[in-house]
Amino acid sequence: MKNYHQLFTFARNALENAYAPYSRFRVGAAVEADDGRIYTGCNVENVSYPCGTCAEASAIAAMVCGGGKTIRRILITSDGSSLVTPCGACLQRIGEFADADTEILLADRTGIQQTFKIAELLPNAFKEF
Numbered sequence: 001m002k003n004y005h006q007l008f009t010f011a012r013n014a015l016e017n018a019y020a021p022y023s024r025f026r027v028g029a030a031v032e033a034d035d036g037r038i039y040t041g042c043n044v045e046n047v048s049y050p051c052g053t054c055a056e057a058s059a060i061a062a063m064v065c066g067g068g069k070t071i072r073r074i075l076i077t078s079d080g081s082s083l084v085t086p087c088g089a090c091l092q093r094i095g096e097f098a099d100a101d102t103e104i105l106l107a108d109r110t111g112i113q114q115t116f117k118i119a120e121l122l123p124n125a126f127k128e129f
């Protein structure tokens with residue numbers, strides 16, 4: 001469980017840097033990639049609302065930029081009291097770099113509460129997992 005706790009800590013730290021002055025809803029994400037490294041992201045909003053990016057999108061971009069090829073697991077955590085499931089667009093982004101074993105971990109302030117496989121959240125995807 002060490003990796004899981006590490007992922008949680010990285011995502012919580014990323015959340016601290018979230019730029020969410022409009023929604024006031026901070027989100028942090030941490031990806032463990034096939035290279036064993038952890039890549040993080042936070043949501044970055046914009047005065048032109050549609051220009052904002054989700055935490056998952058920035059973590060995945062960091063992974064690709066750093067040379068990671070596949071997402072082993074991604075953890076998402078927020079400021080809110082309920083768990084944050086990735087939005088449809090982010091499921092598609094995760095799916096691009098996922099395989100059948102990829103885990104999506106949802107955490108509240110205290111730790112991981114729910115775990116999914118990509119095929120559970122993005123069933124009948126254009127890509128087969």
Ligand code: THU
Pocket residue numbers: 020023025026027042043044045052053054055056076084085086087090
């Ligand atoms: N958000 C994420 O970063 N990830 C999600 O999975 C859901 C939503 C962000 C987008 C926006 O900045 C804020 O949360 C409120 O929707």
